[in-house]
Amino acid sequence: MDRQHYSSSLTNSSADPTPRVNAAFVILLQNKDLHDMRKTMRMLESTFNRHYGYPYVFLNNVPFTDHFMTHIRAMTAAPVHFGLIPKEHWSYPAHINQTQAALNRIAMEARNVPYGESESYRHMCRYESGFIFQHELVLPYDYYWRVEPDVSFSCDLDFDPFMVMKTRKIKYGFTIALPEYVDTIPTLWENVRRFMALYPEHIAKRNSLEWISYDMGETYNNCHFWSNFEIVDLSFFRSKAYMDFFNLLDQAGGFFYERWGDAPVHSIAAALMLERREIRFFNEIGYRHGMYEHCPESPALQLKCACDPKDNVDWAQFSCLRRFLET
Numbered sequence: 536m537d538r539q540h541y542s543s544s545l546t547n548s549s550a551d552p553t554p555r556v557n558a559a560f561v562i563l564l565q566n567k568d569l570h571d572m573r574k575t576m577r578m579l580e581s582t583f584n585r586h587y588g589y590p591y592v593f594l595n596n597v598p599f600t601d602h603f604m605t606h607i608r609a610m611t612a613a614p615v616h617f618g619l620i621p622k623e624h625w626s627y628p629a630h631i632n633q634t635q636a637a638l639n640r641i642a643m644e645a646r647n648v649p650y651g652e653s654e655s656y657r658h659m660c661r662y663e664s665g666f667i668f669q670h671e672l673v674l675p676y677d678y679y680w681r682v683e684p685d686v687s688f689s690c691d692l693d694f695d696p697f698m699v700m701k702t703r704k705i706k707y708g709f710t711i712a713l714p715e716y717v718d719t720i721p722t723l724w725e726n727v728r729r730f731m732a733l734y735p736e737h738i739a740k741r742n743s744l745e746w747i748s749y750d751m752g753e754t755y756n757n758c759h760f761w762s763n764f765e766i767v768d769l770s771f772f773r774s775k776a777y778m779d780f781f782n783l784l785d786q787a788g789g790f791f792y793e794r795w796g797d798a799p800v801h802s803i804a805a806a807l808m809l810e811r812r813e814i815r816f817f818n819e820i821g822y823r824h825g826m827y828e829h830c831p832e833s834p835a836l837q838l839k840c841a842c843d844p845k846d847n848v849d850w851a852q853f854s855c856l857r858r859f860l861e862t
């Protein structure tokens with residue numbers, strides 16, 4: 536790869552008329568994720584970002600090593616920023632009874648709840664839910680595309696997803712929608728109902744409640760966007776409406792006493808507080824994380840994608856995509 540060459544063409548913005556959005560990739564990860572992240576960046580660069588040079592922001596709750604930073608910088612010609620998460624965003628709020636939280640983790644481990652035993656996973660979910668968009672390195676941006684180490688991007692993009700978000704006034708973009716593990720969120724929905732009753736002014740008129748509830752809000756059907764991929768207009772997360780939602784949930788304690796994920800938190804917020812037209816399924820972006828993959832099936836998109844449509848999770852029995860598209 537002739538990195539030098541595309542480096543100069545990307546950094547010379549006066550010679551490049553491609554309009555860009557004030558946006559960045561934001562990645563929360565650990566030093567041990569270096570090689571998985573490099574593989575992901577190789578795909579992100581070759582399918583999309585080599586044409587655009589959007590910056591990357593990497594965040595960690597401990598400092599990145601020089602080795603990590605050198606090897607990440609070598610993967611892109613775009614600007615790269617490394618940040619430390621402030622302690623107060625990665626610790627217990629005063630109202631949490633940590634003895635009780637520890638007992639609950641042991642009980643959840645015994646029930647084989649995924650990450651049921653993990654304290655750091657809980658801090659991560661809370662951080663992604665309420666703080667990441669306020670990090671000083673993320674604050675300058677209007678949009679983020681969340682990326683994780685070891686995810687795959689399989690389709691060449693001949694458009695800029697950030698620009699689609701901006702020109703069509705989309706606030707939340709996703710590729711995969713699945714049900715959450717119920718054991719991680721026993722009391723989440725009762726708190727959501729409390730929020731809806733307390734803050735009717737935050738609920739959008741043409742919302743997507745029907746997508747996440749079969750009974751007009753009585754119960755949750757556990758559908759959520761898989762937030763390990765999400766492209767978001769950050770003014771949504773930074774809004775009073777979203778922050779009132781996060782603060783109510785944080786006070787309720789379920790990030791620690793249960794194991795509320797940022798995926799249901801972001802998704803329920805988007806479903807209730809955004810207009811339906813402000814949420815977009817990015818069908819064009821082939822994406823895999825772990826065992827689930829979105830592989831576009833249309834013949835035109837297949838020509839641009841290196842994925843097997845047989846692996847596509849979109850129409851699986853448990854997928855929540857069909858319901859989203861039909862409601």
Ligand SMILES: *[C@@H]1O[C@H](CO)[C@@H](O)[C@H](O)[C@H]1NC(C)=O
Pocket residue numbers: 543547549550
């Ligand atoms: C950037 O592009 C402009 C216009 O083509 C050119 O005049 C200038 O020398 C270039 N600058 C660099 C640093 O390559």
Ligand SMILES: *[C@@H]1O[C@H](CO)[C@@H](O)[C@H](O)[C@H]1NC(C)=O
Pocket residue numbers: 632633634635638
């Ligand atoms: C915290 O939880 C433990 C375990 O349930 C309980 O014994 C203790 O009284 C609680 N502490 C406070 C201050 O409520």
